[in-house]
Amino acid sequence: MKKLINDPKNVVAEALEGVALAHPGLLTVVADPAHIVRADAPVQGKVGLVSGGGSGHEPLHGGFVGYGMLDAAVPGPVFTSPTPDPIVAATKAVDGGKGVLHIVKNYTGDVLNFETAADLALAEGIEVRAVVVDDDVAVKDSLYTAGRRGVAGTVLIEKIAGAAAQRGDDLDAVTAIAEKVNGQVRSMGVALTAPTVPHAGEPSFDIGDDEIEIGIGIHGEPGRQRVGLEPADQIVDRILHPILEDLPFASGDKVLLFVNGMGGTPLIELYIAFRRAAQVLAEQGIEVSRTLVGNYVTSLEMQGFSVTVLKLDDELTELWDAPVQTAALRWGR
Amino acid sequence: MKKLINDPKNVVAEALEGVALAHPGLLTVVADPAHIVRADAPVQGKVGLVSGGGSGHEPLHGGFVGYGMLDAAVPGPVFTSPTPDPIVAATKAVDGGKGVLHIVKNYTGDVLNFETAADLALAEGIEVRAVVVDDDVAVKDSLYTAGRRGVAGTVLIEKIAGAAAQRGDDLDAVTAIAEKVNGQVRSMGVALTAPTVPHAGEPSFDIGDDEIEIGIGIHGEPGRQRVGLEPADQIVDRILHPILEDLPFASGDKVLLFVNGMGGTPLIELYIAFRRAAQVLAEQGIEVSRTLVGNYVTSLEMQGFSVTVLKLDDELTELWDAPVQTAALRWGR
Numbered sequence: 001m002k003k004l005i006n007d008p009k010n011v012v013a014e015a016l017e018g019v020a021l022a023h024p025g026l027l028t029v030v031a032d033p034a035h036i037v038r039a040d041a042p043v044q045g046k047v048g049l050v051s052g053g054g055s056g057h058e059p060l061h062g063g064f065v066g067y068g069m070l071d072a073a074v075p076g077p078v079f080t081s082p083t084p085d086p087i088v089a090a091t092k093a094v095d096g097g098k099g100v101l102h103i104v105k106n107y108t109g110d111v112l113n114f115e116t117a118a119d120l121a122l123a124e125g126i127e128v129r130a131v132v133v134d135d136d137v138a139v140k141d142s143l144y145t146a147g148r149r150g151v152a153g154t155v156l157i158e159k160i161a162g163a164a165a166q167r168g169d170d171l172d173a174v175t176a177i178a179e180k181v182n183g184q185v186r187s188m189g190v191a192l193t194a195p196t197v198p199h200a201g202e203p204s205f206d207i208g209d210d211e212i213e214i215g216i217g218i219h220g221e222p223g224r225q226r227v228g229l230e231p232a233d234q235i236v237d238r239i240l241h242p243i244l245e246d247l248p249f250a251s252g253d254k255v256l257l258f259v260n261g262m263g264g265t266p267l268i269e270l271y272i273a274f275r276r277a278a279q280v281l282a283e284q285g286i287e288v289s290r291t292l293v294g295n296y297v298t299s300l301e302m303q304g305f306s307v308t309v310l311k312l313d314d315e316l317t318e319l320w321d322a323p324v325q326t327a328a329l330r331w332g333r
Numbered sequence: 334m335k336k337l338i339n340d341p342k343n344v345v346a347e348a349l350e351g352v353a354l355a356h357p358g359l360l361t362v363v364a365d366p367a368h369i370v371r372a373d374a375p376v377q378g379k380v381g382l383v384s385g386g387g388s389g390h391e392p393l394h395g396g397f398v399g400y401g402m403l404d405a406a407v408p409g410p411v412f413t414s415p416t417p418d419p420i421v422a423a424t425k426a427v428d429g430g431k432g433v434l435h436i437v438k439n440y441t442g443d444v445l446n447f448e449t450a451a452d453l454a455l456a457e458g459i460e461v462r463a464v465v466v467d468d469d470v471a472v473k474d475s476l477y478t479a480g481r482r483g484v485a486g487t488v489l490i491e492k493i494a495g496a497a498a499q500r501g502d503d504l505d506a507v508t509a510i511a512e513k514v515n516g517q518v519r520s521m522g523v524a525l526t527a528p529t530v531p532h533a534g535e536p537s538f539d540i541g542d543d544e545i546e547i548g549i550g551i552h553g554e555p556g557r558q559r560v561g562l563e564p565a566d567q568i569v570d571r572i573l574h575p576i577l578e579d580l581p582f583a584s585g586d587k588v589l590l591f592v593n594g595m596g597g598t599p600l601i602e603l604y605i606a607f608r609r610a611a612q613v614l615a616e617q618g619i620e621v622s623r624t625l626v627g628n629y630v631t632s633l634e635m636q637g638f639s640v641t642v643l644k645l646d647d648e649l650t651e652l653w654d655a656p657v658q659t660a661a662l663r664w665g666r
Contacts, residue, residue, distance in 0.1 A: 004568065004598055004603075004605060004606055005564070005565050005602060006564040006565050011605065014605045014608055015602075018603075018604030018605055018606070018607040018611070019604050021608055021612075023624070055601065056599075056601060058599065192335050192336075192337065210335075229335060231340070232338050232339050233339055235337065264634060266389075266633050267392055267631065268348045268389060268633070270337075271348040271349075271355065272338055272351055274355050275350045275351035278351070291355045293351075293660075298599055303335065305337060331664075332666065333665065
């Protein structure tokens with residue numbers, strides 16, 4: 001295992017120390033129970049947004065804490081759900097009197113622990129809602145979850161719901177926006193290599209030098225099929241068509257096209273994939289009106305990528321364009 | 334060779350098509366001779382800034398084209414200098430009547446081709462200056478160059494000189510700011526793995542599963558020494574001390590600390606490295622007043638990182654903080 005780490009046991013804690021040192025004016029990092037909150041939390045009179053899940057997907061979620069996006073992130077151990085305790089602590093830390101929305105990727109552990117945390121927060125008088133993200137069209141039921149998995153679409157939900165909360169929407173309205181985005185976003189991913197979880201010390205799965213996994217999950221969970229290495233355009237086509245058929249997206253739709261790197265794939269390759277995805281959408285009469293390209297939801301050092309397509313309308317576009325100031329996504333301030 | 338590409342011959346051209354499709358309002362991409370310019374170029378009455386070099390270091394340089402930073406970027410083939418022709422084209426495209434500054438990383442081919450291009454542009458009536466970036470303290474004279482190499486400090490020079498040009502400084506002043514930053518910035522890198530140039534098809538160098546290269550160049554050029562894999566903190570110490578001794582940085586200095594990923598190292602590991610670097614600076618009484626963490630100057634999919642330290646003063650800090658709007662670096666607008 002070749003990693004830039006000290007001790008596998010300390011990876012998350014030391015990375016969080018680095019996050020705190022790198023973004024002092026933006027974030028406050030609490031070591032125990034581990035959570036990251038906006039430096040100005042709680043924002044009185046604003047709905048609080050909390051997300052979280054296993055670590056190893058950076059910048060998700062801590063990189064999206066700040067003005068116009070998340071109020072807090074709860075990082076579990078690598079690829080392992082955080083327990084209810086830090087989720088409750090984060091929920092309390094960001095409660096500005098208007099309630100808190102939990103944005104939860106659909107993995108069994110995450111869903112259970114966020115539910116338990118919501119019950120505990122409610123017992124302390126905080127109203128909590130949850131949206132469960134399940135944008136991955138690759139498989140239904142998987143190693144880690146029942147139903148579809150939540151993957152890169154989570155970033156779009158966090159941004160858009162975050163903008164709704166920032167403009168002053170109440171808990172019902174922010175929840176409805178998050179649910180709407182989840183209903184209109186679809187993703188699918190591909191792995192070229194396997195990630196290595198630090199405390200495991202070995203790759204999460206075996207994959208040949210000439211093989212790729214179509215429909216990979218963000219923890220290395222199996223996808224739809226294992227095929228031989230192909231040209232990038234064919235790989236993009238393999239995952240883009242199931243995405244488009246699923247909603248379905250149709251000619252005349254305006255969309256946000258997001259090509260996400262899984263951690264080990266360089267940006268030059270992500271742009272090659274973006275090119276093909278944009279070409280296919282254009283051929284189908286789908287207008288790409290907003291874009292995002294880069295490493296936003298990763299699987300440690302795994303080489304691979306995912307494509308996410310979100311159907312936009314005027315409101316979602318306006319919320320996407322609204323100012324955001326986080327470590328990993330920033331514009332307008 | 335496991336890459337998300339179509340044909341090794343088309344990697345740069347197809348990635349540029351992707352860049353054009355991903356950032357239509359921000360950039361204009363000219364396919365032949367290949368260069369990327371601000372969508373609103375030339376900006377009349379503003380000094381133009383042009384950088385460039387071999388591809389494979391994305392987002393450098395195309396990701397830094399836009400308001401407050403570069404006016405144009407000239408991408409050569411992977412790890413190969415662009416010829417004078419596209420550099421001349423870019424220089425002409427961004428000339429707003431106040432002259433053009435070339436920001437050139439110190440590699441023999443880049444320096445020669447930018448010099449030739451400057452002569453050709455001058456013959457067409459455009460005044461051109463150049464700053465040659467040589468921030469890498471690892472080695473003096475190397476595979477690709479005489480003198481020190483230009484590496485991740487280039488991003489800081491492009492940002493700060495770009496802000497000076499944007500506020501209306503004349504060519505002398507912008508050049509002086511760029512030279513000043515180059516004089517106060519120092520970097521050094523480490524590789525855990527080797528990159529594979531697409532048209533070569535094989536890793537650029539051999540490195541054992543338990544070895545790392547201290548002082549690596551951004552094209553896989555040899556560094557100072559090959560050592561066994563060590564804890565992250567020791568690796569950071571190995572490169573940070575030569576950086577600090579070189580300027581030298583001293584107690585009481587304010588600095589920008591930049592931990593740069595080489596492409597294949599995940600963000601969670603970069604934050605662990607940042608943590609150690611920030612700790613060492615604090616111990617030495619050096620104040621980290623600005624920070625940058627992420628993949629900004631890469632070597633394809635190479636696993637590794639570099640540390641860059643820039644001594645700040647009030648003017649450089651103000652220019653760093655000034656609004657910037659590019660694909661890879663954005664704040665304030």
